[in-house]
Every structure is written in structure tokens, then in C-alpha cells.
Amino acid sequence: MAEEFEPKILAFCCHYCAYAAADLAGVMRLKYPPAIRIVEIPCSGRVEVGEILRAFEHGADGVMVAG
């Protein structure tokens, strides 16, 4: 049987909200798929189109910008 597709998601998370939420998720022992990779950024407004494209180029199936 073929392996189930598990998308690799890169999450750009704002230091002040989304990253803190991810941190809190950890503290609360909540689980999220290991294929989600978090990049902490000072502000979601910092994310450029080029960075999102670079993530896709390097194999991400999806990019999330959270802030």
C-alpha cells in the first residue's frame, strides 16, 4: 500500500503571536505533525514573496504565514 502523503509545511511565525502560540501548544502538550517546520520571524510583515518561493523550491508542499 502506498504511503499516505504527508505534506511538508513551512510555517513563518511572528515572534509576538503565532510563534508564542506554537510555544504554548508545546507547553500544553498539544501535538501537530512533525512535517510542519516553524521559522520564527520578528513580524509576519517581514516575509517576502522570494522567501515563500524559495521554500517551495526546496521541497515545501505548503507555506503558512502566521501572524
Place this chain on the structure above:
Amino acid sequence: MIIGEQKPLDEIMSLLGNARRVLVAGCGTCVTVCFAGGEKEAAILASALRMRSKLEGHPMEVDEITVQRQCEWEYIDPLADRLRDYDVVLSLACGIGVQAMNERFPETITLPGLNTTFLGLPEEHGVWEERCQACGDCILGITFGICPIARCSKQLLNGPCGGSQNGVCEVNKDIPCAWQLIWERAIQFNQEERLLEVQPPKNWARSRDGGPRKIVREDLRLGEGE
């Protein structure tokens, strides 16, 4: 400034043909300010080309570089050594930059990644409008600072025409009537009589009708060996 617009990716891919090593060359002046061909846009296009060519099964090696101005020799000369590594340069400069690259580096083909559209200004963030056609014989001094050559759809020297309705051009409702604007300025300065003087036909020989133009300033030229 010069306003440009990036060509569709399909057209760029077709221009690039079988090229395997491509250098995307951005320009740091006009096309950076109009978000068409600066450092950021060069990086985005390079990334898009890498992904697109990979998806099509023949990946390209695409790098990017941005110089301050592609329309001056001293800014592009340092690229000479680097160009040897590429089959093709895809320039995101205006048509002047593309031609400068081809002229300076005749052994390398430089292709255009932009359509150079007009001389204009950002009316608001994200909106650019034409303001000048570089006609070579400026008449802004008699039209109260509003150019009918660039902004009147009919390039009238004596206007408005009968197609001007409520300050809007008949060609398109998004085009303000340049002559309405000129008259409003004349009224503002109580100088309407200046517009009643009929303007004779313009000398288009100083524009493109006289062929490609050239300015030579002997006082600025460097003699041999200088």
C-alpha cells in the same frame, strides 16, 4: 521615470528556449521603483524560472544579479567576467538597459524580461500614469504644466475636442481630459486668453519623426586619452 511591466512567464520561457544557464539581471533604478525589475523582482523571477523549468523536466540553472543602472557602461562593465558562465542574460531593465547589455557584451545574448511601457509617475501606490512622450520640444510652458501630447488621447495642441464630456475623454472613462485640466489651470491663474491663441502644427522632426535622436555636448566630451 521609465515605467515597465514584467512579461508573462510563458513568453519569457519561450524567449529563453533551450538556454540552460540563465542570468536574470535586475536594474536598480527606474524599474526598481516601479516594482518591475529590481533586486526583489529578479529574485522572484529567477525562482519562478527554476521551478517552472524543473516542472517541465529540463531544469535551468538560474542566478540573479542587480546592478545600479543597466543603461550606463560603468555600471555594467563589471559584469563582463560573470557573463561567461551563462548561455543567456534575461534583463529586467528597460529597453535601454537591454540594448546597452547587447551592445557592451555582443558575445552574449541579452533578452528582455520586461515590456518598457511609458514615461510616467506613480499616481498612487500601485498605479502608474503616463506623463511624458519625450517629444523633444516641450510645450508645458504654454499648457499650464499639463502635457496634451502625453495625456490627450488625440495629442491635440488646441483643445479640448468635442469628445470631452464632463472632464472625461471619450476614448476611455478612466482618462481625464487633458485639455479640461489645462483650461481649469488657465482659469485658476486668470490666463484663459493665453489658450485662445491658436497653436501651429508641432515640429515633430524633433520627436521620433526625425529618426533616432542624439545629443552631442562638446563641452562635456572627453578628448582622446583623457
